[in-house]
Amino acid sequence: xxxxxxxxxxxxxxxxxxxLSRTAKSFEMILxxxxxxGVNAGVGMNIxxxxxxxxxxxxxxxxxxxxxxxxxxxxxxxGQTIGIGEILGREExxxxxxxxxxxxxxxxxxxxxxxxxxxxYLLIDRENKNxxxxxxxxLRGDVDLTTEMDELLEEQTALKSQSSKGLWDLFQDxxxxxxxxxxxxxxxxxxxxxxxxxxxxxVYVFRAAGxxxxxxxxxxxxxxxxxFIAAVTSNLLIDRIGRRVLLMGGYILMVVCGILFTISLxxxxxxxxxxxxxxxxIFASILSFGIGPAGVTGVIPMEIFDQTARPTAYMINxxxxxxxxxxxxxxxxxxxxxxxxxxYVPFICVSFLTALFIGIFLPETKxxxxxEISEEFYKRNFNGCSVL
Numbered sequence: 001x002x003x004x005x006x007x008x009x010x011x012x013x014x015x016x017x018x019x020l021s022r023t024a025k026s027f028e029m030i031l032x033x034x035x036x037x038g039v040n041a042g043v044g045m046n047i048x049x050x051x052x053x054x055x056x057x058x059x060x061x062x063x064x065x066x067x068x069x070x071x072x073x074x075x076x077x078x079g080q081t082i083g084i085g086e087i088l089g090r091e092e093x094x095x096x097x098x099x100x101x102x103x104x105x106x107x108x109x110x111x112x113x114x115x116x117x118x119x120x121y122l123l124i125d126r127e128n129k130n131x132x133x134x135x136x137x138x139l140r141g142d143v144d145l146t147t148e149m150d151e152l153l154e155e156q157t158a159l160k161s162q163s164s165k166g167l168w169d170l171f172q173d174x175x176x177x178x179x180x181x182x183x184x185x186x187x188x189x190x191x192x193x194x195x196x197x198x199x200x201x202x203v204y205v206f207r208a209a210g211x212x213x214x215x216x217x218x219x220x221x222x223x224x225x226x227x228f229i230a231a232v233t234s235n236l237l238i239d240r241i242g243r244r245v246l247l248m249g250g251y252i253l254m255v256v257c258g259i260l261f262t263i264s265l266x267x268x269x270x271x272x273x274x275x276x277x278x279x280x281x282i283f284a285s286i287l288s289f290g291i292g293p294a295g296v297t298g299v300i301p302m303e304i305f306d307q308t309a310r311p312t313a314y315m316i317n318x319x320x321x322x323x324x325x326x327x328x329x330x331x332x333x334x335x336x337x338x339x340x341x342x343x344y345v346p347f348i349c350v351s352f353l354t355a356l357f358i359g360i361f362l363p364e365t366k367x368x369x370x371x372e373i374s375e376e377f378y379k380r381n382f383n384g385c386s387v388l
Contacts, residue, residue, distance in 0.1 A: 001117050004047050008105040011040040019099030030098070037101055042322065044068075045298065046314040053302040054118040054310075055139055057148065058369055062238035065302055069295030070235055073228035075104070080221045089217070124156050124307045125164075155307070155371050165309045167316070176313075178380045179304045182362055183313055186247070187320030189354040190297045191328055193254055194347025195289045198261075199223070200332070202282055208268060209275035226283050230290025242366040243296050243303075244358060250292015251355035257285040258348035265341040303365040306374055 014036030021029035045068075053065030079100075083089045088097040116135035123132035132152065136145050170176055202223060206216050234246060261281035268274045301313040336343040365373050 001051060001112060001115060003043060004051065005109065005112055007040045007043040007047075008109050010036045010043075011105040012102055014040070015099040015102035015105070019095050019102075021098075022095040033098070040105070042318055045321070046318040049298040050302050050310060050314055051118055053299065054120040055116070055135075057140070058367060060239055061303070062243060062299060062366060063235055065299045066235050066238050066295045068298070069231040069290075070228060073224065073231040073290070077221065077224040077228050080217075080224045084217050084221075120152060120155070120307060123152050124159055127156075129153075151369055151371070155369075158371060158374070159307055162306075162308045165312055167312055170309055170312050170316070173309075175378060175381050176305065176309055178361070178377055179309075179313070180316075182304060183301050183317045184320065185354065185357050186293075186297050186300060187317040188324050189251070189350055190293050190321055191324035192347065192350045193251065193289070193293065193354065194258070194328070194344060194350070195254075195285070195294075196325065196328060197332060197344065197347060198282055198285050201261075201265075201278075205275060205278040205282060209279050223283065223286055226286040227290045227294070230287045231295055234291045234295050237291075238296065238299070239366060242364045243299060244362050244364045246292045246296050247300075247362070248292070248355050248358040250288050250294075250296075251351045251358065253288035253292075254285055254351045255348055255355065257281050257288055258344050258351060261285065262342060262344050262348070265344070268341075300362075300365075303370070303373055304377060306370060 014033040017029045017033035017036070021027065021033065048068040049065045052067060053061055056064035081087070082100065083097060088094070088100070116138045117131070119132045119135040119139070122128050122135055133145070133149065136148065140148075165173060165176075170180060202220065203216055206219050207213070211219055238246060258281075261278060264274045264277040264281060268278065298317075301317045302310060305313040332343070335346065339345065363373075363376055368376075
């Protein structure tokens with residue numbers, strides 16, 4: 001919680017720099033401001049699901065941990081909406097547009113101090129049972145906490161002799177071998193599946209479909225709405241059908257959308273209605289990505305790693321996301337030049353292989369305690385041996 005509070009300072013500094021950049025006639029202030037807002041985004045995308053998941057009861061842990069996704073998607077839609085020409089999308093108003101990111105930071109600074117710290121963090125990391133119980137009572141209200149407290153104490157006992165694991169410790173530790181492999185694959189696939197490339201093609205496809213340039217900004221808001229609908233749907237389904245089904249199903253649907261999108265790109269100049277097929281594929285692919293990989297990928301490290309390894313696991317997962325985004329952004333122009341209308345094929349292959357990997361190697365974590373999940377992975381990592 002405290003790290004989330006501190007991270008707001010970065011976005012406020014970034015908003016101030018970008019808001020004053022036009023007055024100061026300095027494009028460097030925009031670059032520095034974007035760096036600071038990027039730090040905040042990196043922290044938030046990793047800490048939010050970890051904090052929420054650690055604070056939630058196991059029956060609705062997935063829904064609570066994933067609740068950051070609908071709000072992220074809502075923020076995207078709001079940003080797209082206020083960025084149109086009729087609101088803040090004019091040249092003289094873009095410093096104000098860039099500085100609006102300060103608003104959610106101020107809201108969080110005003111409200112988050114009233115929220116309790118993660119009970120699991122208070123008990124296991126800080127070894128303070130009284131504060132843990134106070135946090136649980138604040139979160140759960142007037143309910144019997146005996147069973148949940150017993151589970152937390154059992155988890156604390158199991159981790160008593162272990163210290164926090166750093167990056168090198170994680171790669172050397174055999175007990176997290178499969179967990180590490182899973183986040184390496186999922187953390188890379190979320191960018192290498194080509195979802196951002198769909199956005200690259202969106203404007204081109206919209207123009208080919210006959211949408212006037214001045215109207216494209218409104219259609220783009222539709223892509224954000226698709227993300228929001230998908231995020232809400234995923235949030236409602238995650239504790240009903242499970243993480244594994246959503247992830248695997250999302251990637252399989254992206255394979256189907258990718259194949260149809262490639263066909264429509266290939267035939268776009270030959271068949272008059274193909275641009276409309278491309279538009280359908282774009283929206284369908286965004287929905288597929290939003291229902292599964294977009295949000296659920298951020299929940300997995302929280303559930304499959306224990307308290308000692310979870311922060312480092314999120315650091316690896318988050319780093320892979322941004323590193324692979326850079327790789328895709330740098331290499332895609334060359335892929336497009338070399339493969340032409342078949343440029344999406346490598347991303348289809350990544351989605352297919354990821355779905356296959358999930359189907360074979362990712363266990364379902366729905367409704368299980370952290371100790372039950374740890375026990376399942378311990379058996380995998382030590383060839384069927386039990387930790388108990």
